[in-house]
Amino acid sequence: MHELSICESIRGILEEEAARKGFDTIDRVCLEIGRLSGVEVEALRFGFDVVMRGSAAENARLDIVETEGRARCMACGQGIAIAARYDPCPVCGSHLLQVTAGEEMRIRELEVR
Template sequence: MHEVSLAEGVIDVVERAAEGAHATAVSEVRVAVGELSNVEIEALAFAFESVKKGTVANDAKLVIDRPEGRAWCMTCQKDVPYHRFGDACPICGGYQVVVSGGRDMRVVDIKATTPEDSDKADS
């Protein structure tokens, strides 16, 4: 299950970002997982719940955005929505398509608490 290693990678990014911001806790992690990324969403969410234990993201909620797959059709020369590898172009029916988006996975946003946030709450 490669989703465990993906979740570990997300936690690594979160921990480095939290350390750089001197964050004491992370409450939310937003990731974009492209429609064509071959990532099983439920498995990623389950893995995240396991690997976050004992980290700065221990109580963090995982929010997953799903950017649509996109492709460039060489036949009709258009950028088209593309939902599954091997499908024809939805406009012309041609199969000469090159995936142009929706294959990646990345951490988009992290909501964290820093010492400055605690100081503001005490005022």
């Protein structure tokens, strides 16, 4: 389950920011996760609670904003929304798609004190 290692990386980033900016408590963490990122959101939620124990984010609320997958069809040139990496183009049926969005994962917002 790579979600635990993702949570450990998030914890490291949060600890660095807390040291750099001088806050002690993180009340809320908002993550932006693309639907094509391969991250299992429920496993990430579970892992977040486990990994954040003993940190500034121990009692933080985790909000996750999922972003849609987008691609450009190499056959017809259309920009399209896709739910999975190997979906066909809904316009022409081609599978020659270049993913343009939906693979990202980032910390979008923090509420601290």
